[in-house]
Amino acid sequence: MDIADWRRKIDELDRRLxxxxxxxxxxxxxxxxxxxxxxxxxxxxxxxxxxxxxxARHNPGPLSNIELRQIYERLIDVMRQIQxxxxxxxxxxxxxxxxxxxxx
Amino acid sequence: MDIADWRRKIDELDRRLxxxxxxxxxxxxxxxxxxxxxxxxxxxxxxxxxxxxxxARHNPGPLSNIELRQIYERLIDVMRQIQxxxxxxxxxxxxxxxxxxxxx
Numbered sequence: 001m002d003i004a005d006w007r008r009k010i011d012e013l014d015r016r017l018x019x020x021x022x023x024x025x026x027x028x029x030x031x032x033x034x035x036x037x038x039x040x041x042x043x044x045x046x047x048x049x050x051x052x053x054x055x056a057r058h059n060p061g062p063l064s065n066i067e068l069r070q071i072y073e074r075l076i077d078v079m080r081q082i083q084x085x086x087x088x089x090x091x092x093x094x095x096x097x098x099x100x101x102x103x104x
Numbered sequence: 105m106d107i108a109d110w111r112r113k114i115d116e117l118d119r120r121l122x123x124x125x126x127x128x129x130x131x132x133x134x135x136x137x138x139x140x141x142x143x144x145x146x147x148x149x150x151x152x153x154x155x156x157x158x159x160a161r162h163n164p165g166p167l168s169n170i171e172l173r174q175i176y177e178r179l180i181d182v183m184r185q186i187q188x189x190x191x192x193x194x195x196x197x198x199x200x201x202x203x204x205x206x207x208x
Contacts, residue, residue, distance in 0.1 A: 003138050006131045007151070013128045014155065015162045017121065021175060024117045025167045027110045034107050047111070051118065058119045063129045067182050071125060074178035078171050 021075070028079040032086025051076065125179065132183040136190025155180065 001009075034040075055072055056065045105113075138144075159176055160169045 001134070003135050003142075003144065006135045006138070010128055010131045010155075011158050013124055013131070014159050017124050017128070018159050018162050018172065019164065020117055020121050020124065021172065022164055022167050024114055024121070025171075027114045027117070029166060030105070031107050031110045034110070038107075040107065051114075054115050055118050055122050058122050060123065060126055062133060062186075063126050063182070067129075067185075068122065068125065070182050071175075071179050075175050078167070078174050082166075082171075 024075075025079060025082055028083045029086055032083035035083075036087050048076065128179075129183060129186055132187045133190055136187040139187075140191050152180065 052069060052072065055068055059065055059068055156173060156176065159172055163169055163172050
């Protein structure tokens with residue numbers, strides 16, 4: 001395979017990744033709705049550990065767990081913003097999203 | 105579905121994401137090897153635009169293109185580190201990786 005072939009493969013992987021990342025966002029959105037209507041706490045710090053443990057346990061390489069975690073920290077940060085907006089869309093628009101932990 | 109059900113779905117999606125992200129890393133690694141053995145330039149700025157255009161064009165939502173791009177900027181940053189290490193493993197170990205663009 002030459003470089004163009006590998007890039008075609010990357011572009012194809014990216015299309016599948018975009019689909020799965022959006023499915024994950026939909027799940028975070030649904031959890032946000034359920035939390036809004038329940039007595040569950042907004043912030044559950046143990047959940048982030050479970051997510052990182054899950055990806056590390058299923059990491060086949062070549063990425064190290066540290067590299068994978070670097071990517072996931074950003075992914076979770078974006079999901080957290082979505083869910084926070086879902087939790088309190090009226091009051092939080094435009095505010096920053098830095099003080100909450102992982103909510104998915 | 106309750107919150108536990110959605111979290112199980114997230115954990116399942118994460119396992120598939122981890123697999124695909126690692127496949128993408130393998131492609132970046134192979135491109136790094138090919139570049140090392142060819143006259144191709146190390147840095148090709150147009151490639152980053154193609155990657156972002158591809159993900160935006162195939163984004164079904166609910167994530168916005170901006171949110172998706174936030175995630176991808178981190179993903180590409182990690183891939184760039186891998187490829188730079190592949191390009192010059194002897195000289196770049198331990199140096200920072202900030203001056204190169206997207207190389208995959």
